[in-house]
Amino acid sequence: MLDEIESWTEDFEKSPIFWLNGLAGTGKSTIAQTVAERLFADGRLGASFFCSRAFEDRSNLQLIFPTLAFQLAQQYPEIRSSLIPLLQSNPEVVHESLRDQMEKFLVEPLWSAGISTVIVIDALDECRDEEPESAILLVLGQSISKISGVKFFITSRPDMPIMTGFRGPLLQGLTDVFILHEVEPCTVNTDIRHFFEHEVSRLARRRGGIEDWSTGEQLDSLCRRAAGFFVYAVATVNFLDHEFQHPSDQLAMIMESPESTTYEGEAELGVYTSLDSLYLTILQQSFRKNKPKDDEMVRSALSAVVLAANPLSPSAIAQLMGFHHNAVLWLLESIQSLLVVPEVPNPVQPFHKSFPDFITDPARCADPRFYISPNCHTELVLRCLRIMDELLERDMCSIPDYVLNSEVEDLPKRIEESGIRGALEYACRSWYKHLTVTKYRDADVFSALRNFLERKFVFWLEVLSILGSMGDAARALIATTKWLDEVCSE
Amino acid sequence: MLTKGQIQISVDVRPLLETSGDCLRFVTEFFEVISQSGPHIYHSALQLSPHSSLVRGLCGQYISSPTLRVVTGTPASWDSCTASAGTTTKAHHAVWSPCGQLVAVGLVGRMDVRDPITLEIVSILKPSNDLTEHVPESLGFSPDGRLFACSYRG
Numbered sequence: 001m002l003d004e005i006e007s008w009t010e011d012f013e014k015s016p017i018f019w020l021n022g023l024a025g026t027g028k029s030t031i032a033q034t035v036a037e038r039l040f041a042d043g044r045l046g047a048s049f050f051c052s053r054a055f056e057d058r059s060n061l062q063l064i065f066p067t068l069a070f071q072l073a074q075q076y077p078e079i080r081s082s083l084i085p086l087l088q089s090n091p092e093v094v095h096e097s098l099r100d101q102m103e104k105f106l107v108e109p110l111w112s113a114g115i116s117t118v119i120v121i122d123a124l125d126e127c128r129d130e131e132p133e134s135a136i137l138l139v140l141g142q143s144i145s146k147i148s149g150v151k152f153f154i155t156s157r158p159d160m161p162i163m164t165g166f167r168g169p170l171l172q173g174l175t176d177v178f179i180l181h182e183v184e185p186c187t188v189n190t191d192i193r194h195f196f197e198h199e200v201s202r203l204a205r206r207r208g209g210i211e212d213w214s215t216g217e218q219l220d221s222l223c224r225r226a227a228g229f230f231v232y233a234v235a236t237v238n239f240l241d242h243e244f245q246h247p248s249d250q251l252a253m254i255m256e257s258p259e260s261t262t263y264e265g266e267a268e269l270g271v272y273t274s275l276d277s278l279y280l281t282i283l284q285q286s287f288r289k290n291k292p293k294d295d296e297m298v299r300s301a302l303s304a305v306v307l308a309a310n311p312l313s314p315s316a317i318a319q320l321m322g323f324h325h326n327a328v329l330w331l332l333e334s335i336q337s338l339l340v341v342p343e344v345p346n347p348v349q350p351f352h353k354s355f356p357d358f359i360t361d362p363a364r365c366a367d368p369r370f371y372i373s374p375n376c377h378t379e380l381v382l383r384c385l386r387i388m389d390e391l392l393e394r395d396m397c398s399i400p401d402y403v404l405n406s407e408v409e410d411l412p413k414r415i416e417e418s419g420i421r422g423a424l425e426y427a428c429r430s431w432y433k434h435l436t437v438t439k440y441r442d443a444d445v446f447s448a449l450r451n452f453l454e455r456k457f458v459f460w461l462e463v464l465s466i467l468g469s470m471g472d473a474a475r476a477l478i479a480t481t482k483w484l485d486e487v488c489s490e
Numbered sequence: 491m492l493t494k495g496q497i498q499i500s501v502d503v504r505p506l507l508e509t510s511g512d513c514l515r516f517v518t519e520f521f522e523v524i525s526q527s528g529p530h531i532y533h534s535a536l537q538l539s540p541h542s543s544l545v546r547g548l549c550g551q552y553i554s555s556p557t558l559r560v561v562t563g564t565p566a567s568w569d570s571c572t573a574s575a576g577t578t579t580k581a582h583h584a585v586w587s588p589c590g591q592l593v594a595v596g597l598v599g600r601m602d603v604r605d606p607i608t609l610e611i612v613s614i615l616k617p618s619n620d621l622t623e624h625v626p627e628s629l630g631f632s633p634d635g636r637l638f639a640c641s642y643r644g
Contacts, residue, residue: 404527
């Protein structure tokens with residue numbers, strides 16, 4: 001398939017758009033990454049945007065074209081020379097409609113430069129877009145004929161707005177489509193088998209004396225369970241390579257779970273069964289000695305991982321949720337096959353998007369101890385309000401009177417030393433995002449909100465000013481006022 | 491039997507809505523100055539906010555400025571443009587009273603008569619029960635401003 005994509009990137013007689021369509025876990029992002037790396041190595045990658053729901057700025061449609069333009073300007077001096085006057089004369093262009101952005105950021109500079117290049121957009125379905133037809137695809141369809149030397153490589157799940165966009169009259173004849181989940185099962189299974197064999201032998205070499213732990217029969221079973229989904233294979237290998245457990249014990253746990261289970265939300269597709277079963281096995285085995293109180297902590301910490309508006313570090317999760325840092329680190333590392341737990345102070349993230357999908361879907365996450373319901377937002381907003389109540393105070397960065405923030409030379413250092421970064425910064429910038437999605441009217445939330453607005457409001461504004469995030473203050477208050485108004489109308 | 495949800499709805503959220511709306515007005519009015527300088531919240535923004543502002547009432551104790559003190563001229567209430575920042579309800583119609591002291595706003599199932607400067611609700615008028623899902627077709631004050639009428643389709 002990489003060869004097919006390679007030949008498409010080189011042949012400008014072919015369609016200007018290549019759509020790699022695949023279900024979650026079929027390996028789209030890995031392929032997009034590989035395509036982008038190869039193009040970059042050849043000097044043919046114009047720009048790339050890897051959408052991700054886990055990050056606010058990477059799921060914001062308004063940022064796609066400006067980001068692509070920025071990268072193109074770094075790559076091509078002729079694009080740079082046409083973008084700089086545009087931004088100087090009209091710095092507000094980043095707030096214009098997607099259509100105007102497309103014209104000004106991409107079409108005009110690329111057309112006047114007359115260059116040939118490839119642009120990669122991965123996981124378009126991860127961008128927040130409420131339209132019935134993908135807004136990005138709509139403007140792409142309207143403009144792509146004007147920039148004939150530019151090709152777009154796009155990956156996404158087969159979500160309806162995106163399918164509608166590609167099937168529309170503007171793009172239908174201009175798009176090559178490759179449907180990843182319809183590749184012949186024997187081809188995928190062979191690849192997955194190779195992957196298992198390679199990784200298992202590597203694991204055996206690295207952790208000595210365990211060469212015989214995996215038989216051909218077990219490999220067959222693992223391949224059947226993967227059912228064509230690479231994400232299953234990757235999660236399995238991560239699970240086997242547990243720091244404190246012997247791989248053969250880990251494998252035995254997987255083998256004990258049935259090959260086909262009834263835990264599945266996407267029953268009509270019938271594809272998540274074994275993946276859900278694997279996730280559930282990992283969670284249940286990792287926390288099998290837990291007491292009910294420990295389960296609550298697991299659910300709280302996991303809700304901070306999967307529901308946070310932006311990923312948090314383990315120490316920020318501990319501080320925000322009121323747990324001991326080492327306890328959170330232990331907890332997260334216990335399920336390191338499901339999470340990427342980096343070095344401090346970097347944020348922890350799910351190893352794959354299918355894990356948050358699984359754990360927030362009651363039809364898929366069959367064990368209620370681990371299910372992250374929308375009500376977990378209530379706990380998160382209460383935690384945010386609590387930490388702001390505890391920590392916010394006047395003049396946390398000792399700013400001199402009558403100076404502009406920009407005149408404080410060592411402001412970043414003062415912010416670091418003030419303890420604002422981490423949990424408090426997250427709470428200040430994101431509390432309202434948890435508040436406004438809560439459907440459950442909890443009296444504690446109203447009480448904490450009243451306390452915050454009456455006692456900490458100006459200190460909160462001061463912190464947002466110093467962080468350069470006053471836009472968050474306006475957004476928070478607009479959203480909160482609207483939400484309260486809706487509550488009053490109920 | 492009462493459920494927890496029913497008990498919670500009985501919490502009076504309206505004062506909280508008013509506080510939140512006033513906080514939004516404060517940010518709208520002083521956005522530029524606060525964006526550029528955090529300490530100006532205490533030096534100027536709070537001092538220059540109107541006497542009727544809830545934020546001023548709650549945080550007035552933090553007003554401090556070594557060199558500046560507002561002696562006179564502090565507005566009594568938010569100007570009408572800033573005041574409107576605190577409302578999010580979608581109004582279908584609005585009419586001014588002949589004296590200009592009131593504004594009536596037509597909403598789904600009710601009409602609010604408000605002070606146009608502070609947007610404080612002076613009165614809420616509700617139609618009969620069978621019109622709670624409807625929006626008034628037209629509204630109007632009598633020439634002397636003492637009576638108010640509205641009509642519904644059908």
